[in-house]
Amino acid sequence: MNFSVVTTQFWSLVLQGLALGLIYSLVALGYTMVYGVLRLINFANSEIFMLGTFAVLWVEIELLGHPVAAKPLGGFELVYTLVIALVGSMIACAVLAVIVELVAYRRLRARGASRLASLISAIGVSIFLMETMRMFTESRPRTAPRLLEKWSFGEIAGANFRIDTMLAIVAPIIIFVILDQFVNRSRLGKAIRAVSLSEENAKLMGININRVISLTFLIGGLTTGAAAFLYTTVYENTVFNVGFNMGIAAFTAAVLGGIGNIRGAFYGGLALGMMEQFASAVLGSQWKAVTVFVVLVLILLFKPNGLFGEAVQQTRT
Amino acid sequence: MNKKIVSGLAIAAATTLALGVVVASPASAAKKTSVTLAFQGPLTGPDAQLGQDQFPGAEWAIALYNAKKPAVKINLIKADSQCDGTVAANIAPGVAANKAVIGVIGTSCSGEARNSFPAYKAAGLTMVAPSASAVSLSDPKAPDRGFPIFHRVVAHDGFQAPALVRYATKGVSSPKIYLVDDQTTYGAGLIKYALAPAKKIGVVGTDSVPRGTADWSSVASKVKASSANVVIYGGYTVEAAKFFKALRDGGYTGILAAGDGVNTSDFPDLAGKAAEGVRLTAADVPFDSLLTAAELASFQKITGVKVPGLYSATAYNAAQVFITCIEMGKLTRPAIQSCVNNTTFTGAGGSKIKFNRYGDIIGGADVGGYLVKNGKIIYDAIA
Numbered sequence: 001m002n003f004s005v006v007t008t009q010f011w012s013l014v015l016q017g018l019a020l021g022l023i024y025s026l027v028a029l030g031y032t033m034v035y036g037v038l039r040l041i042n043f044a045n046s047e048i049f050m051l052g053t054f055a056v057l058w059v060e061i062e063l064l065g066h067p068v069a070a071k072p073l074g075g076f077e078l079v080y081t082l083v084i085a086l087v088g089s090m091i092a093c094a095v096l097a098v099i100v101e102l103v104a105y106r107r108l109r110a111r112g113a114s115r116l117a118s119l120i121s122a123i124g125v126s127i128f129l130m131e132t133m134r135m136f137t138e139s140r141p142r143t144a145p146r147l148l149e150k151w152s153f154g155e156i157a158g159a160n161f162r163i164d165t166m167l168a169i170v171a172p173i174i175i176f177v178i179l180d181q182f183v184n185r186s187r188l189g190k191a192i193r194a195v196s197l198s199e200e201n202a203k204l205m206g207i208n209i210n211r212v213i214s215l216t217f218l219i220g221g222l223t224t225g226a227a228a229f230l231y232t233t234v235y236e237n238t239v240f241n242v243g244f245n246m247g248i249a250a251f252t253a254a255v256l257g258g259i260g261n262i263r264g265a266f267y268g269g270l271a272l273g274m275m276e277q278f279a280s281a282v283l284g285s286q287w288k289a290v291t292v293f294v295v296l297v298l299i300l301l302f303k304p305n306g307l308f309g310e311a312v313q314q315t316r317t
Numbered sequence: 318m319n320k321k322i323v324s325g326l327a328i329a330a331a332t333t334l335a336l337g338v339v340v341a342s343p344a345s346a347a348k349k350t351s352v353t354l355a356f357q358g359p360l361t362g363p364d365a366q367l368g369q370d371q372f373p374g375a376e377w378a379i380a381l382y383n384a385k386k387p388a389v390k391i392n393l394i395k396a397d398s399q400c401d402g403t404v405a406a407n408i409a410p411g412v413a414a415n416k417a418v419i420g421v422i423g424t425s426c427s428g429e430a431r432n433s434f435p436a437y438k439a440a441g442l443t444m445v446a447p448s449a450s451a452v453s454l455s456d457p458k459a460p461d462r463g464f465p466i467f468h469r470v471v472a473h474d475g476f477q478a479p480a481l482v483r484y485a486t487k488g489v490s491s492p493k494i495y496l497v498d499d500q501t502t503y504g505a506g507l508i509k510y511a512l513a514p515a516k517k518i519g520v521v522g523t524d525s526v527p528r529g530t531a532d533w534s535s536v537a538s539k540v541k542a543s544s545a546n547v548v549i550y551g552g553y554t555v556e557a558a559k560f561f562k563a564l565r566d567g568g569y570t571g572i573l574a575a576g577d578g579v580n581t582s583d584f585p586d587l588a589g590k591a592a593e594g595v596r597l598t599a600a601d602v603p604f605d606s607l608l609t610a611a612e613l614a615s616f617q618k619i620t621g622v623k624v625p626g627l628y629s630a631t632a633y634n635a636a637q638v639f640i641t642c643i644e645m646g647k648l649t650r651p652a653i654q655s656c657v658n659n660t661t662f663t664g665a666g667g668s669k670i671k672f673n674r675y676g677d678i679i680g681g682a683d684v685g686g687y688l689v690k691n692g693k694i695i696y697d698a699i700a
Contacts, residue, residue, distance in 0.1 A: 002522070005542040012541075016534040068586065069692075139362040139399075141555045143587050150566050160568065235531050237559060237587065239363070245529050280535040285526040286500065 005281045011159035013277045019165045019234065021273020022172035026227035027250035028257070028265035029179070030097070030220035036196045036260040037216045040115060043122040044100045046247025047129035048093050048221055052228025053238035054133065055092035057144055059085045072149035081147055082233070089232075090225035097221030098214055100125050106210065126243075133240040141239040144232045164234045175226055176266050179219065183262060192216055196260070249276075256296055258306030267307060349389055349648050354379070354639055355412050356632075357396040357405070357423030357433070358447075363555060364400035366581040367425045370626025371447050373616070374604060375422045378636035380619045382644075389643060394418070402428035409433035413440035419653050420445070420639045422632065427451030427503050431461050438466055443654045445638045447631035448577070450474045450600060451506050455675040468657060468676040470634040470664065472600035472684060474503075477576060478510035480684035481598045484700035485547050485574035486518055487686075492572075493521045495545035497536065497560065499552030500527050507576050508551035521545045528556055533563035540564060546571035553578040558587035565591040572596060580627050585692040596697075597687040603696045604630040607666035627694075634664035 006013070030045040060066050064081055066073070073081055104121040153161040183189035194202040195212045203209055231246070232238060249272060257268025272292060279291035299307065356375050358368035372395070379391050396412050398405035405424065412418055413436040421437065421444045424430045430449040437444060446454075446469040453459040454467055486492040494515045498508035505525070512520070522543040524536055537560075540548060548564065548571065550557050557579040564573065573591075577599035585592040604625035605613055617623055641663075642656035662670040671679045686700035 002539065005539050008542045009538040012538050013535060016532070016538070020532045020534070069589075138365070140365070140583075141363060141587065143558075143589070146589060162566070231531070235559065236562065236589075237555075239555070241529075242531070245531065276532070277535045280524075280526075281539050285524050285530070285536060289527075 002282055002284075006278070009158055009281065011157045013281055014274070015159045015161070015165055015169075017274035017277035018270065019168035019273070020276065021253075021270040023168055023227050023230050023234075023269075024246075024250050024253045024272050025266050025269025026172050026175065026223045026230070027246055028254040028269050029262065030224040031251055031254040032257075032259055032262060032265040033216045033220040033223075035254070036262075037192060037199075037213055038105070038118075039260075040105070040118055041122075041251070041259075042097075042100070042217070042220065043119070043247075044104065044126040044129065045097075045220065045224060046243035046250070047126045047133075048096050048100065048243075049224050049228050049231075049246050049250075050133065050238070050240065050243035051096055051129060052089045052093040052225045053232045053242055054142070055089045055225070056085045056229050056232040057142055057238065059088040060145055060147060063088070066145045066147055068143050068145050070145040070147065073147045074149075078147060082229075085232075086226065086229045089229040090222045093225030093228060094218045094221035097217040097224070101214055101217040105213070130240060130243065137240050139240060141237055144236045144238070146236060148233060168230045168234050171226065171230060175223060176262075179223070180262060188212075188215060252292065252296060256299060256306055258308040261306070261308045264306055264308035271307070351390040351392055351417075352419050352643060352648055353392040353394055353415070353417040354636070355394050355396050355415075355418050355421045355423070357398055357408075357412065357421050357429065357444075358425030359400035359429075360395060360397040362399035362401065364426065364553065364581075366554075366583050366626075367400060367448070367628070368397070370582065371425055371628045371632040373620035373622045373625065374447070374629030374632030374634075375636040377616050377619050378633045378640060381615070382640045387644070389648060391640065391643060392417070393422075396421075396423070398424060398426075398429045398433070400426040400429060402426075402432035405429040406432040406435075409436035413437055413442055418442065419648065419650050420642075420657075422447065422635045422639065424449050425628070427454060427506075428501075430454055430463060430467065431502075434461065434463050434467065438463075441650045441654060442466060443650065443657050444468060445470060445635040445657065447471060447635045448601070448628045450477060450577070451502055452510065453502075453506070455677045457675055462675065464675050465658070466654065468638070468672045470631045470638070470670060470678060470682070471628070472682040473677060474507050474576075475510050476682070477598055477600050477684050478507050479514040480686075480700040481507070481549060481574060481576050482511050482514045482518065484598055484684075484686040485549050485572055485596055487596075489547055489572060492518050492547045493543070493545045494518060494547045494549060495521055495540050495543055496523045497548065497550050497552075498523075498525050499550075499556050500525055501552065503578055504550075504552035506551075507578075508549070511549060511551065515549070526556070526560070528552070530556070531559070533560045534567065536560065537563045537567035537569065540569060541567060548573050550575040550579065554581050554584045554587060558584065558589075558591070561588050561591040561595065574598075577601070577627070580687055580694060582626060582694065585689055585694065592689045592692070595689045597689070597694065598684050598700050599627055599687065600682055600684050601628050601631055602683060602685045602699075604633065604665065606696065630665050634662075634668075634670060637664055638662050638670065 034042040104125045108118045191207050191212050253268040253272045257264025280288045360368045379393050425448050427449045450473050452473050452475050498504040574596040580597040580599045647656040664670050684700045686697045688697045
């Protein structure tokens with residue numbers, strides 16, 4: 001046990017926990033959105049994230065021609081490069097998510113297959129994507145060029161306000177606000193909530209169920225793509241199985257907050273990020289996973305639907 | 318124990334022995350015009366660089382031997398076990414079943430070696446490893462030791478770890494050491510053997526971070542809080558690159574050091590600027606420093622490799638062990654085994670190699686210290 005690190009590095013750990021947790025939250029959205037309408041876990045979401053990280057690399061290195069050893073960019077070129085990488089990753093992930101829905105869910109649903117069948121087909125798609133990438137990359141890790149110089153706004157109480165950390169905090173918050181407004185205010189958002197409440201009744205009201213389901217996959221893909229961009233920008237590397245750990249963390253975050261619940265994904269991710277940072281700092285990194293899952297089990301014992309309850313409660317608000 | 322099995326084993330052992338004696342006799346040896354050696358190590362996968370760096374050493378030694386037009390030629394085959402024990406357990410029985418194979422140059426990783434032992438022990442197939450360095454492989458008390466088939470031409474981590482601590486703290490006034498391992502057999506083992514010598518100097522913290530961890534910022538915060546000025550990592554390249562980047566980005570300015578698991582030519586690419594000045598060790602001295610200009614030219618011509626990679630010298634030595642025995646007319650697995658156990662061999666640069674009962678080199682071997690400079694790993698000094 002090492003409590004001195006908490007006294008000296010408290011705000012630094014909080015800041016890093018926020019950044020890590022919000023990246024988890026974005027991927028957790030990919031799970032939670034789909035669960036909200038289908039009551040199914042989209043196990044392929046972790047591999048959508050993985051392909052997103054490679055999409056960022058592809059955009060930066062191949063499309064815009066910045067080799068791995070490139071010097072950091074500045075000014076307009078930096079902004080433009082990062083925006084293209086972000087948009088590229090979001091589009092790639094969204095398209096992929098919609099394709100996954102078509103291949104692994106829609107046909108099975110149309111033929112009245114059991115829910116378990118879709119679960120297995122999603123796992124199948126996930127393994128297919130991961131193994132394909134393994135062959136393409138020969139299992140080798142890839143590095144992203146450091147286009148964003150990691151300069152700091154300054155240090156307050158030991159917390160280093162570094163540009164990449166700030167980006168990983170601010171961007172997800174903006175995305176969450178937009179998504180929350182979209183789901184609660186727009187017509188399509190209303191349709192998503194309707195399907196989430198009752199698929200049968202929504203159908204009777206003339207809502208095109210398939211379109212709504214595709215839309216939720218699309219939104220989940222967009223946020224997962226944003227997470228892939230932030231991950232690659234902050235950690236500057238990826239590998240074919242990067243989705244595995246991220247998937248487990250994001251899924252845990254979604255369950256912690258209450259799966260199917262958008263705000264739950266947000267706070268679940270944050271809670272997970274904080275717990276990981278502090279457990280690793282105080283108890284040692286070998287205790288990180290143990291701490292996280294002990295806390296998860298304890299919370300589920302007392303609040304079986306997670307911190308913020310399941311989708312149905314949320315969509316009523 | 319089951320009596321049937323025991324007697325079965327006894328018969329099998331007796332047959333092998335008898336066959337060994339018969340085949341090893343000069344009359345039948347004359348019939349053989351070629352034998353096969355297998356190189357086993359990672360040739361694909363995340364740790365492929367390790368095996369790709371070593372293979373040319375063995376390839377060159379055997380090409381030189383075959384160029385002398387000997388009565389018995391040597392074929393070299395590749396067995397790719399990806400630095401992964403599970404893969405090794407699957408491919409080792411295949412290598413053992415290939416009757417032509419009389420010896421294995423390998424393995425590169427310790428996990429590969431351990432999981433290959435059952436197949437090779439049953440087949441009586443001798444291994445000479447260029448870089449598998451976990452202490453337990455040759456520990457008489459370890460249940461997973463490789464006795465009697467395992468040998469290695471590299472110093473084990475009981476030598477490397479103290480040398481790593483020495484080299485990491487070299488020239489540092491009042492060193493405060495922070496030790497981090499990756500929870501693997503190799504990484505945790507290396508740090509275990511580094512802990513005692515490091516404690517004599519001053520340890521301010523330790524941590525153990527599983528492979529695959531993306532976010533190292535909390536470890537970086539801890540290192541900062543401990544005011545350490547020497548960080549030693551026991552693990553492999555990919556994780557080291559993430560860790561060292563997180564430390565440098567977090568404002569750490571002290572020494573970074575790691576063992577031979579990180580000493581691969583792709584490390585500077587993966588770690589970028591954070592790789593600069595990193596101190597690495599390996600129980601190996603660069604092959605080109607042992608070769609004459611003409612020999613280096615021949616190496617480059619035959620293997621197509623410009624700069625011999627890490628552990629190509631030990632791979633060369635491992636091949637040389639088998640070549641010497643084959644030159645002595647030992648052309649069967651049992652004959653090779655007794656030859657390897659009982660002969661003194663000459664390695665690259667004229668070094669003498671003799672194995673003890675459990676497969677380690679008598680007298681140990683030097684541990685080299687390496688530095689990353691301008692994106693390249695360069696040999697610095699004996700650590």
